[in-house]
Amino acid sequence: MIVAENLVKEFRLAERRPGLAGSLSTLFTRRHRIVRAVDGVSFTIPAGSKTAYIGANGAGKSTTIKMLTGIMTPTSGRCLVRGIEPYRHRQANARRIGVVFGQRSQLWWDLSVPDSFRILRRVYDIPDAVYRRNLALYRDLLDIDALGTTPVRQLSLGQRMRAEIAASLLHDPAVVFWDEPTIGLDMVLKDAVRHLVNRVHQELGTTVVLTSHDITDIAAICDSALVVDRGRVVHQGSIRDLLRTADRRSVLFDHRGGPGPESACARIERGLPGVSAASAEDGRIRVDYPVDAFTSRQVLAFLLEHFDLADCYAPEPDLEDVLRRIYGGGRREPVPAEVPGPRQEGAA
Numbered sequence: 001m002i003v004a005e006n007l008v009k010e011f012r013l014a015e016r017r018p019g020l021a022g023s024l025s026t027l028f029t030r031r032h033r034i035v036r037a038v039d040g041v042s043f044t045i046p047a048g049s050k051t052a053y054i055g056a057n058g059a060g061k062s063t064t065i066k067m068l069t070g071i072m073t074p075t076s077g078r079c080l081v082r083g084i085e086p087y088r089h090r091q092a093n094a095r096r097i098g099v100v101f102g103q104r105s106q107l108w109w110d111l112s113v114p115d116s117f118r119i120l121r122r123v124y125d126i127p128d129a130v131y132r133r134n135l136a137l138y139r140d141l142l143d144i145d146a147l148g149t150t151p152v153r154q155l156s157l158g159q160r161m162r163a164e165i166a167a168s169l170l171h172d173p174a175v176v177f178w179d180e181p182t183i184g185l186d187m188v189l190k191d192a193v194r195h196l197v198n199r200v201h202q203e204l205g206t207t208v209v210l211t212s213h214d215i216t217d218i219a220a221i222c223d224s225a226l227v228v229d230r231g232r233v234v235h236q237g238s239i240r241d242l243l244r245t246a247d248r249r250s251v252l253f254d255h256r257g258g259p260g261p262e263s264a265c266a267r268i269e270r271g272l273p274g275v276s277a278a279s280a281e282d283g284r285i286r287v288d289y290p291v292d293a294f295t296s297r298q299v300l301a302f303l304l305e306h307f308d309l310a311d312c313y314a315p316e317p318d319l320e321d322v323l324r325r326i327y328g329g330g331r332r333e334p335v336p337a338e339v340p341g342p343r344q345e346g347a348a
């Protein structure tokens, strides 16, 4: 189980003033501002779940993952991964987790992937049978042998990400934190990665925490979602519950005889104010209605009354639309606060 209790992370940044005079004055008097990247976040992620950690750019996801993996220490609050505070017990935590950060590597830059894996085998003391089983799986699903003996620094982003994903699972960790794991992968490899993580989860009960801007990744891998906005959790629950928060829903239908698509749409929009109707690509008519104005029963009753329905169905709301609404249609930076103080910069 993973727990965050009032987790806060602030960064203290030196403000640079523009121009030469500004740069010179910065040498003598520095102003600082505090950026609160994570703002009192609390959540519980059950063991064995596959949770998507979702939020707009700058929402604080990577910073939270860095605290959960022990790379950063919280400014206040705490987090626990399987009972230990990761930043206090980095080594103990590292043995039980696997990590992929799309932006940084856990592999040895000048060594080949097989050499890196051999080192990881020693570091984690991976039993022979586990090591062989996992390599066979990566050969099968990620075509890992094709990376050959090329040094990691000469691999393409997609090739490196395959190796990073494999490396994060090599020691059968109880928890994996994957931050944008499918960056740079083509469609076939994305599918392979989704298949791999689902298989590992099924066989070993691995807890998966995934941050991704790829909705297909989220839908294909995760069963739960934690949504953060401006450093705060705004939704926690199943993906299904998240979809239920949609403020608009749709019905698609086909009808026999009667008016053509244009006048059918006009009739619907006249009869149900606030609803929009349009021809869908498959020739059906798509009706989008606000859930605070109409129930699906009302919409269906209207359609049955006015059209000879041949076929009718209500698709799941679109996860992307739901998230777009939660993010509020724009990226908002954490609110900075000016503080006086000594010269100091960057991360804790």
Ligand SMILES: Nc1ncnc2c1ncn2[C@@H]1O[C@H](COP(=O)(O)OP(=O)(O)OP(=O)(O)O)[C@@H](O)[C@H]1O
Pocket: 011, 012, 013, 035, 036, 037, 055, 056, 057, 058, 059, 060, 061, 062, 063, 064, 333, 334, 346, 347
């Ligand atoms: N080391 C740092 N020093 C200063 N500010 C930082 C640092 N790391 C992150 N921030 C700031 O904290 C906020 C949250 O950043 P974070 O990388 O956690 O967001 P994110 O949700 O992972 O974003 P993205 O989806 O773009 O990866 C941003 O405003 C970012 O600029």
